[in-house]
């Protein structure tokens with residue numbers, strides 16, 4: 001068994017992934033290119049029915065205080081700033097907070113009052129009730145203490161404020177068929193390594209993976225209900241199913257998919273490359289057995 005992960009392991013992994021995925025995209029990014037990439041991103045999210053455009057009330061963001069936890073390279077934060085939100089973005093990895101800040105700077109007056117800083121979801125450096133909305137896409141299942149992070153989300157929300165959070169879904173095809181079966185059982189990682197799921201997820205960088213992803217957790221519906229127990233109006237839906245994630249065969253499918261459905265430029269800002277457009281069947285399967293729980297919940301007023 002490997003030793004338990006530390007915060008520095010988590011920072012090292014996400015820094016390595018940043019260097020591999022985003023550094024080239026961010027180098028030389030201009031204001032015009034960023035504005036057009038944000039439009040593409042919004043369009044891509046609409047095609048995918050992503051929570052950034054479904055659960056997030058884009059039309060009502062103007063003047064709202066929004067916290068994003070784990071902005072990564074800052075694409076989502078830039079989108080919300082573009083819609084008038086006063087963004088605060090906190091990432092454990094300094095390179096990612098810098099990349100997000102650089103995007104706010106490029107947006108200039110459009111991102112007035114927006115800032116990104118290095119900080120930890122488990123100990124947010126803000127007073128109680130500071131934000132109207134807390135948003136986090138695919139982050140809190142990678143931290144050491146997810147319960148603590150969700151209690152911090154609750155604390156920093158204003159009464160009546162909204163949490164919009166993506167967490168990985170255990171009752172999904174990706175968890176059981178793409179990970180538990182080939183990696184957990186057939187490779188035996190389930191019996192060897194307490195953090196095997198971390199190692200089975202995330203790397204999409206263009207370079208060879210040199211640093212392991214320390215932690216990934218997946219949740220059942222009741223697990224999400226328990227995590228958000230203090231909130232009210234907890235709603236969750238599934239999304240995100242991709243045939244190309246199937247081990248081995250997925251590569252072939254990806255070639256076919258790109259040929260048939262094409263790619264969307266909206267992927268560049270958040271994945272460092274265009275996104276292979278999902279087939280209608282994949283979108284439907286996402287609702288039934290996707291790897292994402294899109295969760296929205298309100299702090300009681």
Ligand SMILES: C[S@@+](CC[C@H](N)C(=O)[O-])C[C@H]1O[C@@H](n2cnc3c(N)ncnc32)[C@H](O)[C@@H]1O
Nearest residue numbers: 014070071072091092093096120121137139143
């Ligand atoms: C999968 S990436 C998601 C990035 C972005 N939300 C997106 O969807 O493109 C996870 C991000 O969470 C950050 N992170 C991990 N643990 C964190 C923590 N405890 N507090 C704040 N950020 C954290 C990582 O540095 C990384 O940028």
